[in-house]
Amino acid sequence: MDREQAEKRMKELDRLLRYHNKKYFEDDAPEISDREYDELSLEMRALENEFPSLSSPDSPTKHVGGSAKRQAGVIIKHRKPMLSIQDVFSRGEVDDFVNSMREKLGTDTEFVVETKIDGLSMSLWYDGGDLTTAVTRGDGRIQGEDVTANARVIGDVVQHIEDAPEYLELRGEVYMERAAFERVNAKQELEGRPIFANPRNCAAGTLRQLDPSVTKKRGLSMFIFNLQDVRGASFVNHTDVYDFLQARGVKTIEKYFVCRTADEVWEAIQKIGDMRDSLAYDIDGAVVKINNLEDRKKCPDSAKNGGFLIAYKYPPEEKETVIRDIELSVGRTGRVTPTAVFDTIRLCGTNVSRATLHNQDYIDDLDVGIGDTVRVYKSGEIIPKIRSVVKEKRPAGRVKFRIPDRCPVCGAPVVRESGTADMKCTGSACPAQLERRIINFAGRDAMDIKGFGEKAAAALLGGGYIHSISDIYDLHRRRSELIEHGTVGREKGTDNLLAAIEDSKNNDPDRLLTGLGIPGVGKTASRTLMIHFTSIDRLKKAGAEELTSVPDIGSITAEAVMAFFSNDENLNLISRLREQGLRMEMDEQDSQPAEGVFTGRTVVITGTLPTMTRNEAKQLIEANGGRVTGSVSKKTDYLLAGADAGSKLTKAQKLGTEIIDEDEFRRLIEE
Numbered sequence: 001m002d003r004e005q006a007e008k009r010m011k012e013l014d015r016l017l018r019y020h021n022k023k024y025f026e027d028d029a030p031e032i033s034d035r036e037y038d039e040l041s042l043e044m045r046a047l048e049n050e051f052p053s054l055s056s057p058d059s060p061t062k063h064v065g066g067s068a069k070r071q072a073g074v075i076i077k078h079r080k081p082m083l084s085i086q087d088v089f090s091r092g093e094v095d096d097f098v099n100s101m102r103e104k105l106g107t108d109t110e111f112v113v114e115t116k117i118d119g120l121s122m123s124l125w126y127d128g129g130d131l132t133t134a135v136t137r138g139d140g141r142i143q144g145e146d147v148t149a150n151a152r153v154i155g156d157v158v159q160h161i162e163d164a165p166e167y168l169e170l171r172g173e174v175y176m177e178r179a180a181f182e183r184v185n186a187k188q189e190l191e192g193r194p195i196f197a198n199p200r201n202c203a204a205g206t207l208r209q210l211d212p213s214v215t216k217k218r219g220l221s222m223f224i225f226n227l228q229d230v231r232g233a234s235f236v237n238h239t240d241v242y243d244f245l246q247a248r249g250v251k252t253i254e255k256y257f258v259c260r261t262a263d264e265v266w267e268a269i270q271k272i273g274d275m276r277d278s279l280a281y282d283i284d285g286a287v288v289k290i291n292n293l294e295d296r297k298k299c300p301d302s303a304k305n306g307g308f309l310i311a312y313k314y315p316p317e318e319k320e321t322v323i324r325d326i327e328l329s330v331g332r333t334g335r336v337t338p339t340a341v342f343d344t345i346r347l348c349g350t351n352v353s354r355a356t357l358h359n360q361d362y363i364d365d366l367d368v369g370i371g372d373t374v375r376v377y378k379s380g381e382i383i384p385k386i387r388s389v390v391k392e393k394r395p396a397g398r399v400k401f402r403i404p405d406r407c408p409v410c411g412a413p414v415v416r417e418s419g420t421a422d423m424k425c426t427g428s429a430c431p432a433q434l435e436r437r438i439i440n441f442a443g444r445d446a447m448d449i450k451g452f453g454e455k456a457a458a459a460l461l462g463g464g465y466i467h468s469i470s471d472i473y474d475l476h477r478r479r480s481e482l483i484e485h486g487t488v489g490r491e492k493g494t495d496n497l498l499a500a501i502e503d504s505k506n507n508d509p510d511r512l513l514t515g516l517g518i519p520g521v522g523k524t525a526s527r528t529l530m531i532h533f534t535s536i537d538r539l540k541k542a543g544a545e546e547l548t549s550v551p552d553i554g555s556i557t558a559e560a561v562m563a564f565f566s567n568d569e570n571l572n573l574i575s576r577l578r579e580q581g582l583r584m585e586m587d588e589q590d591s592q593p594a595e596g597v598f599t600g601r602t603v604v605i606t607g608t609l610p611t612m613t614r615n616e617a618k619q620l621i622e623a624n625g626g627r628v629t630g631s632v633s634k635k636t637d638y639l640l641a642g643a644d645a646g647s648k649l650t651k652a653q654k655l656g657t658e659i660i661d662e663d664e665f666r667r668l669i670e671e
Contacts, residue, residue: 006051013044017060074146075138075653080169080228082121082137082144084304085287085311091266097288097310098262105295107260112238113268114256116285116311117223118200119175120207120643122151124224129164131157136207139650140304150207153216156223156251163248166232170245172224176203177280178350180219188611196611198350199282204643205610210663221281224252227293237291255279258291269312276317277346285313318377318387319345323370326357326401328408332436332517334424336403336414338363340374340386347378355384359421360403367391371398407432428569434468435461437517441469445523446515447507450500456488463487469515470576472501505581509536512582516573518564520557524619529553529561535585536574540565597668598626602635606649607642609662617665624669632657640665 017040041061048055088094102109125133134151138144151157181199188195196202206218227241235241242252257268269286276283289309290296299307325341338357345352357363366389373393374386403423405414412427435457442452460466482494510530514523532550533539547558564570578584603621605614617640618628632651639652639659652659
């Protein structure tokens with residue numbers, strides 16, 4: 001390579017390295033593997049060595065692309081245990097605790113009642129006022145995970161405490177305000193990533209990010225709620241610690257009451273409960289603790305919980321609202337699902353205005369109709385559900401809702417499916433069913449046609465371009481018309497979509513099978529069936545006995561497969577897709593069990609992962625040749641650990657099992 005060629009290549013490498021640095025360090029959205037990035041960097045270094053006069057002081061090879069990333073799974077022994085708090089759920093249990101403490105410690109015993117933030121615990125160690133270490137709760141008694149780099153970018157974490165004692169260990173709760181949570185989810189949705197279920201899960205995943213810049217951007221918060229240890233100073237009461245810290249700019253629990261009697265404690269708990277909606281963050285209870293620090297030492301801990309405190313957990317948050325409408329949607333199988341639309345309320349940190357009513361039996365049991373006032377809660381603090389109807393507030397003339405006997409989209413008869421509570425549209429050409437089938441077919445788990453999401457599907461259906469799944473592969477014939485009308489974008493957008501459609505013809509036939517939308521035949525079952533039968537033609541001829549002989553394929557799934565392939569319309573679709581060039585038979589290497597980075601490896605999953613469910617992680621592991629088990633043993637090769645990993649993490653550390661987090665897990669798969 002001569003100088004001119006080298007200069008041209010170095011400019012291109014500089015651009016590529018800067019671009020991928022930004023995607024990795026700033027956007028948390030890498031587009032290439034670490035290995036590919038390293039190859040670009042090595043090439044740049046080699047050219048810089050060969051042509052030093054062309055080397056720039058600002059070259060990406062001469063500075064770090066972002067903040068130093070912490071290493072996953074680095075464990076620190078606790079200096080003081082970070083024990084749990086005993087939960088109680090009734091006034092009687094609260095009174096029992098208060099009265100037993102007064103009996104043990106004296107009738108003048110003071111209690112502090114304060115908010116219980118819905119977050120995750122972290123301890124901060126200060127030497128001479130300087131923050132040196134931050135550690136998660138881990139197993140609570142022995143060890144936790146070092147998250148110092150991430151703690152330093154949380155705005156509420158003070159790096160230096162003025163006039164501090166020789167040593168100070170503070171325990172606090174890391175959490176996410178609702179506004180910050182909504183911003184993060186809006187960004188996740190914009191970038192096509194999974195959204196977080198609630199602020200607590202988001203905070204947990206964010207604190208364990210390998211890249212502190214991601215933690216910083218997501219806007220975590222923290223309250224200090226306990227003095228773990230101190231040397232070089234003394235405090236009498238818990239509230240004295242708060243006064244000391246607040247005077248030095250350290251953020252402590254802001255809502256608390258000092259009480260002496262059981263009645264005062266209960267009144268404080270009620271006051272905190274009443275203020276839940278006015279807070280900028282979620283709380284899930286009120287903590288009752290002994291104020292005097294010496295008295296705490298007289299209250300022995302249990303193996304798990306601190307002895308000087310309890311946490312009263314509020315009943316699931318429940319609010320009244322009025323149903324204004326009941327909307328009907330039709331899924332890809334024809335199932336008609338009613339959804340209640342009501343005045344917006346705020347539950348567990350998010351705005352809620354809709355809840356599914358499932359089916360007619362569910363509606364009948366609730367005795368619900370438009371105009372009813374209902375009590376709404378969140379199942380598992382995630383899924384909105386209607387608890388009951390407030391019948392004393394029922395308006396005159398209200399009528400119980402019934403699912404109509406005609407499809408709300410196509411007008412075809414709606415019938416109750418035998419043996420189920422489901423009401424289904426019988427229209428074979430129902431546009432709503434077709435739209436959901438098209439979206440499923442083009443989706444990530446099926447044919448994975450990039451750019452073919454809900455918006456594109458609706459536009460193509462609405463424009464009359466698609467009447468069947470097979471019409472997707474004829475869209476190239478209408479390129480000019482699509483561009484002229486801007487149906488899926490102008491020239492570039494249209495060509496990108498058409499290219500993605502053409503590329504999808506090369507997909508393995510198990511993806512095609514997933515895309516056909518046979519009930520019970522998802523990504524994993526499709527792969528299993530195609531490995532066994534090797535072709536769509538062999539599968540469509542299979543009987544019940546042969547189908548149920550396939551691992552994990554039961555009689556219900558077998559019946560669904562046979563029903564699908566006994567339908568002439570479906571057979572015509574398969575024939576048309578074959579003519580259009582889609583693969584119907586597995587290659588020899590494809591018909592072997594899945595292979596990948598986890599081939600022959602056993603993986604255990606524990607804790608809450610930042611952006612995926614455990615089932616999604618399990619499917620990825622199996623798709624890459626691995627086996628997922630429920631317990632850690634000497635045969636475990638990897639522990640995939642999320643937030644609050646618990647005892648499985650401890651056991652894996654003792655056994656020397658390799659511990660990975662979600663970021664490392666994704667990198668292993670992508671490499």
